[in-house]
Amino acid sequence: MSRYNFKESERTWQAAWEAADCFRATEDATRPKYYVLEMFPYPSGRIHMGHVRNYTLGDVVARFKKAQGFNVLHPMGWDAFGLPAENAAIENNVPPAAWTQENIATMRRQLKSMGLSYDWGRELATCDPDYYRHEQRMFLDFLDNGLVYRKESWVNWDPVENTVLANEQVIDGRGWRSGALVEKRQLSQWFLKITDFAQELLDGLEELDRWPERVRLMQENWIGRSEGAHVDFALAGRDDSLAVYTTRPDTLFGASFCAIAANHPLAQELASDQPVLGEFIAECNRLGTSEAAIETAEKRGYDTGLRAIHPLDNSWQIPVYVANFVLMEYGSGAVFGCPAHDQRDLDFARKYDLKVTPVVAPKGIPAADFTIGDTAYLEDGTLINSGFLDGLDVATAKARVIDRLEYIGRGTRAVKYRLRDWGVSRQRYWGCPIPVIHCEDCGVVPVPRDQLPVELPVEVDFDTPGNPLDHHPTWKHVDCPTCGKPAVRETDTFDTFFESSWYFARFCNTATEEPLDRAAVDHWLPVDQYIGGIEHAVLHLLYSRFFTRALKKCGYLSVSEPFVGLLTQGMVCHQTFRDANGKWLFPSDVTVDGGQARHRETGEAVKAGRSEKMSKSKRNVVDPETIIDSYGADTARLFMLSDSPPDRDLEWTDAGIDGAWRYINRLWRLAAEEGAPSESPPRGVPASLGDDAMALVKQTHQTIEGVTGDLDKFHFNKAVARIRELTNGIDRLVGGSESDIWARRFALETIVLLIAPMTPHLAEAMWKALGRRSGLVVEQAWPTADSGYLRDDEVTVAVQVNGKLRGTITLAKDAPNDEAEQAALSLDKVQSLLGNGPPRKIIIVPNRIINVVA
């Protein structure tokens, strides 16, 4: 028996699907729609194992849903703008566009070799002017709808990428891609008003019940809603007042100072005639915002000499400090300090010798006995030293004090969010140009819609540092569309997350001249199942949720949530090795014998590290193409699905791939040996089935039931295990009777249908070998279990004595309790353990367990 010829098979069936145009999606009102989407790749060069896993998962879902009768939309495209193209341009002297196109060609070929069920007719690349011209128009619509503004502000500057980063792109004070320490710079930038939707984005999370809990939590934390109050502190000797934000207005009577941020307008003003303060402010700005900088930085303040008047007691004044720990970006950039009930305020008060007055005491402890040491008291309790609030609990005191502040006009209830507006300007070439023109007379002028797209220039110079668009000789020089005088184009481009925030909507109709085809998006959206990496939990997934709402506001579509189902897959990991100097080694350079890893050539002992995410720097990547070339796409796909649940990390092992390959061959042999049925069409269910045959038929129906449930819940590893069990079942049934032969064929044909979403080429090859020429497997309906075979007539019931398993008995299904009890008690083991006494109690869980309590 020859081995499964995956090369020929995969080529053949891929061609067959293409010829039959199996995966083209068209709107069809007669079938329920199902939109399955995997996060589209950045065309970095070649696909990696993470892609293989991601797209295998999506393909199984798409093929399964199609078999179940859904009208499936399953598109693929390229997230094609981004910095690596510019780096390649600098290093290899290739234009970013050419580099990107070449990568797309390579990766498209690689994806096609996986046999993925995409509607390639909808392929798009975001760097195509035909794509980005639409987002330029969307931007102008956002402008008209008040969703965009331009602001001079402190931004995160990545000194390696020479560009601005959004807050979401700063991880631990470093650029998300470059890893460089981020600096603060003041620049004029375009912002999208994501904060307008803060509450909606928060509320919307509650309905996303098919999203992983932790992703919703991360977004919730990122949006960071807090409830509190704005409180006005009048300033002694001045007409203006200081607005502070607090979540603890109940502690107002414990206030001993106010503190403002270094960049607070008041601080700036005072610094003009207080040089020492100016120096202090400059020092604060020099301080990084990295985790390390914050950890080590001491809480410092500068007494401005100003005095704030307590809003609830005109005779009470407290000092106003400029403090390095107050952030201008949050709240109003000013706080009041209540040292007794905030650890940071307490540290500050001790340092500058300020008063510490407790105003909340633990319940049941007399006010006089309660003092604050080095630890602030943060819990609930009873208000003390607080006039009209005394005796109340914290929640009531909060409500009461805000009522009073509102009544006397010194404060208001306020809700704050941690979420900041999304800065979308990037000082890069390889992105979508922001369609505005700067005119000395007219200011910022939107590019007229009939002049879109603003296309990127092709000839660019990457030898000069900085933004190539900015120092391009001609590109930016245009006449003002309003007054006609010479003006300059905006040379910033959009953050590349702009493109990925609406591509899922464009897929609904990639041919339309409009940005979106309203009928098509209304038909297909929302995406029923989205699949991708957890690393986008707040970045891409939050931006897309916002963008969808913004598009809705501009009349482009009707849904608010783009993705109703989300599956976040784990990483593909692989063993790492390092030599004595800590240098990473390729696994292929290492041999392991007897638990000791050695260098293949030098024989030097090397250190086997833990399994880590595949990455070039750790030298533990496995190239998917070599795997597909030597084992086939189906083996790679099966391995990706077999052992680990999709949301967990997957450990790559050569042995695991071998195991998948062996199983594929085993299935192939079963089908090839079975061959076409001796009669055509094959006979129906034999009039009577032998016991063994009946057992296999039942197992087959149970497998259909189980696998269907597993795939519905994305338990692919369990589905594979079940199918393997059924394969073992076929091998065990060795009889030659007519009913045995029939049962084996039935089980095998069922396996073909069940495994088809996972190993589609193999399934087609088996289908053909089994003589099923009536069309492709991909066109077959998903099998359904006959409930008549799901019921077992007999069940094995565990018998316990005092909770310990002592034996099992076989009973008729749903046997009456007294019968079950009789059978259990008659076991010798049970009798001997009971001695002569009667059992104290017998617990019977029908069809499952009997526990005799002695």
Add this chain to the structure above:
RNA sequence: GCGGGCGUGGUGAAAUUGGUAAACACAAGGGACUUAAAAUCCCUCGGCCGUAAGGCCUUGUCGGUUCAAGUCCGACCGCCCGCACCA
């Protein structure tokens, strides 16, 4: 510091959500076929005691609830992730 998750054989994991722990695999060991190898097939495979029948123990640790706990509750240990000077 705050929030969340996880901990089961040598390994990846499963366990109908409180009801026979370790399904299905991988690795390992033994055997069959073969001149040999590969491929394939069969057997063993959580630990301890025992020739055996069998017995005892076992889901990070300790305690609790229950007829019954991997699953629920409490404390602790360890690992992972997210956020973090957020007022």
